[in-house]
Amino acid sequence: MAYLIKAESQARIHKVQELLAANKLDIALVYYDEFNIGNGWYLTGWCPQFESGAVLVPGQGEPMILGGPESEPFAKLDSMITETRNFTVFMVPDEEYPNATIIDFKKLFEELTGRLGKIKRVGLVGAGRMPAAGYQQIVEGFSGVELVDITDAFVRLRYIKSEWERQQIRAAFKLADAAYDAMKAKTAKGVSEIEVAAAGEYAVRSRSASGFGFGTIVGSGARSNAVVPTASSKLLEDGELVMIGISPKVNGYAGVVGDVFAVSGSYTQRQQVAIDHLKEAFRRTKAGLAAGKTGKELDAPARAYFEEQQLSQYLVCPFVHTIGLHEAESPFFGPHSNDVLEPGMMICVDISFFGHPEFHGLRIETGYEVTAGGVIPLSPRMDAHFLDH
Structure with missing residues (x-):
């Protein structure tokens, strides 16, 4: 059962989409892990154990969780955002999940462009806390896209409490x-x-x-x-x-x-x-x-x-x-x-x-x-x- 109620989650996602529109951004990637849970929890009411990940919020449409296969069933049960994609970089190092569907950021980019159209600018939240390998894979997978740090603006959404x-x-x-x-x-x-x-x-x-x-x-x-x-x-x-x-x-x-x-x-x-x-x-x-x-x-x-x-x-x-x-x-x-x-x-x-x-x-x-x-x-x-x- 999610800790966050649906109305709160939807209102917060709407605020992020307004932030994207104001900055002419197509999507946001909000990084989280067990030590940096706040920005991800703000949208999901959830954080994985062992693995890290990101919340992807498009300018229009439904968000998804980018994470690892061990936390995927956990997210589907307890997160307010239940659509998921799995990536090696967010998994426990060297662990194997032979029955899981695991993609890379190039594959995600192809999926997103097919769904949303041309993606030119992506807002990053918490990139400074992200492992170098994760950031590099985003850069390579989203080739030709401008990455914009919107961490400060996102965190300010959390200043005033509902x-x-x-x-x-x-x-x-x-x-x-x-x-x-x-x-x-x-x-x-x-x-x-x-x-x-x-x-x-x-x-x-x-x-x-x-x-x-x-x-x-x-x-x-x-x-x-x-x-x-x-x-x-x-x-x-x-x-x-x-x-x-x-x-x-x-x-x-x-x-x-x-x-x-x-x-x-x-x-x-x-x-x-x-x-x-x-x-x-x-x-x-x-x-x-x-x-x-x-x-x-x-x-x-x-x-x-x-x-x-x-x-x-x-x-x-x-x-x-x-x-x-x-x-x-x-x-x-x-x-x-x-x-x-x-x-x-x-x-x-x-x-x-x-x-x-x-x-x-x-x-x-x-x-x-x-x-x-x-x-x-x-x-x-x-x-x-x-x-x-």
């Missing part, structure tokens, strides 16, 4: 609240990081999470310096801080929560100072959230605060980013960003620093829905928790 998308993200943040409770309850001396992660993952999988936006983060003590440390077999020790982060997905859309727990159950006086720095930077960032502001305007208040506190040398990540099919996706509102916060965006306030000689790495994070009248917490309880003095 009401259906916002519903999925709201639901994912509710799951993140459940994970938070489970992970906090599990945090204790002698428990492994993996056990803490497992508690959160079970809490959301048992509530029908469709997946995760990133590998669950549990970093205790110096391991938190890794910025995004996945859980290890290390045992938690008294006196340590534990940085946690989990990103459950609902129908492919991510929620998130990030916080810092004390293994002993309460912060020491010095640890509380570090947490207070995070919360103050959080409060200043949230106070500045407003539609119409640029990324550099959103980033400035927390950056100035960390400068005042002589902590800026430990900054790795900006403080505001959008969330959707990825836990962190474009636009990223960093210190040099001119991207504008707009109503309909779903964003996260993500405050962190890493590499501190005493506190190691710390992060707090939750999300908001942007409206013309302000921002609405996606997790009211985490919003209140981080704003609390």
